[in-house]
Structure formats: C-alpha cells, structure tokens
Amino acid sequence: MADLNSKLDQVKSKESFLERIKRIIPGYDGYVNRDNSRELDLQLRNTLAKELDSNKTKLKNAVLNLSKRGKLFETDGIDRLEKRLEASSAKFRSAARGYSGAFDVAKIKEDKLNQIYEFDSGMLEKVNEVGASCSEIEANSAANTDVGTSLEKLGAQLDDLLKQFDARENILRNL
Numbered sequence: 001m002a003d004l005n006s007k008l009d010q011v012k013s014k015e016s017f018l019e020r021i022k023r024i025i026p027g028y029d030g031y032v033n034r035d036n037s038r039e040l041d042l043q044l045r046n047t048l049a050k051e052l053d054s055n056k057t058k059l060k061n062a063v064l065n066l067s068k069r070g071k072l073f074e075t076d077g078i079d080r081l082e083k084r085l086e087a088s089s090a091k092f093r094s095a096a097r098g099y100s101g102a103f104d105v106a107k108i109k110e111d112k113l114n115q116i117y118e119f120d121s122g123m124l125e126k127v128n129e130v131g132a133s134c135s136e137i138e139a140n141s142a143a144n145t146d147v148g149t150s151l152e153k154l155g156a157q158l159d160d161l162l163k164q165f166d167a168r169e170n171i172l173r174n175l
Contacts, residue, residue, distance in 0.1 A: 044120045049092040051127045052085055055134035059085070065141035077151045078137065084158050085130070091165060119168050126161045133157055 059082045063075045133154040140147045 041116060041120060044124075045092045045095055048120070048123055048127050049089040051124075051131060052089040052092065055085060055131050056082055058131075058134040058138040062138045062141035062147065065138070065144075066147070069144055074147055074151075078147075081151060081154055081158065084155070085134075088158055088162055088165075091162065095165070095168065116168065116171055119171060123161070123165065123168075126157070126164060130154065130157050130161060 059078050063078050066072070066075050066078070133150060137147050137150045137154065140150055
C-alpha cells in the first residue's frame with residue numbers, strides 16, 4: 001500500500017499547476033487518484049507483458065542451439081511454449097483496466113483499485129520465474145544437456161501465471 005501511495009505521489013509531482021489547482025474542487029482529487037491508479041495499472045501490465053516478450057529471444061536461441069545439434073524433436077515443445085508465452089503476454093496487455101469513468105454505471109472504489117494494483121505487482125515475481133526458466137532452457141540447449149525437465153517446468157509456470165492472472169479478472173467482476 002505504501003508503495004502505491006509513493007507511486008501516486010510521484011505521478012502527482014509531475015502534474016502541471018492547473019492540475020494541482022483543480023484538486024481544490026471537492027471530489028476531483030479522488031477522481032484524479034483513480035485516473036492515476038488506472039495509468040499505473042496499465043504501465044505495470046505493459047511492463048509485465050514486455051518482460052514476457054523478452055523471453056521469446058531466449059526460446060528462439062534454444063531452438064537454434066537444438067537444431068544445430070540435430071535435436072529437432074525437442075524444438076517442437078519449445079515452439080508450443082513460445083506460443084503460450086505470446087498468448088500470456090497478449091492477455092496482460094488486453095486485460096480490463098482497474099478503473100471506472102466518471103459517468104460509468106459501475107464504479108470501482110479506490111480500495112479495489114489498490115487491491116488490483118497490489119495483485120498485479122505480485123505477478124512480477126511469477127513473470128521473473130518464467131524468465132529464469134527460459135534462461136535455463138537456453139543455457140541447457142547451449143550446453144547440449146537435456147531441456148525436457150526445464151520445458152515441463154516452464155509449462156507449469158505459464159499455467160500458474162495464467163491461472164493467477166484470471167483471478168485478477170474475478171476481482172474486477174466482484175465489485
């Protein structure tokens with residue numbers, strides 16, 4: 001929670017003089033905070049998606065390494081995981097925003113926004129685990145060692161990541 005407040009303060013510090021004056025209007029500050037939370041949520045999800053996308057190069061390198069060694073059958077599993085990685089990234093980018101506009105019928109309260117932001121922040125750990133597994137696959141393929149176990153681990157991590165991210169959607173549905 002303190003992390004969110006410090007990030008909101010950073011966003012507020014970049015506001016123009018006119019935006020700070022508007023905060024004097026009753027109710028406007030809460031609206032602006034929700035808007036800032038929405039922007040932070042979007043930035044975080046885009047960062048998570050970029051992190052996932054950066055792993056595609058590692059998987060492509062693994063395919064290249066395995067192909068050079070004549071292990072074409074092992075590359076099929078990597079190709080399927082790369083597609084799942086792309087799907088995960090797309091899901092992060094296209095997820096519902098944690099915000100409702102001033103005239104929307106359903107309103108998302110600030111505590112719910114904070115809950116969504118904290119949830120998204122926790123997803124970073126899962127994304128880092130996926131990255132570590134992709135690095136492991138790349139290293140194993142370069143060292144000409146078995147990648148089967150690493151592929152299974154990455155598959156399980158992607159399943160877990162998507163399951164946890166689906167729970168985020170349930171938070172938004174249960175306003």
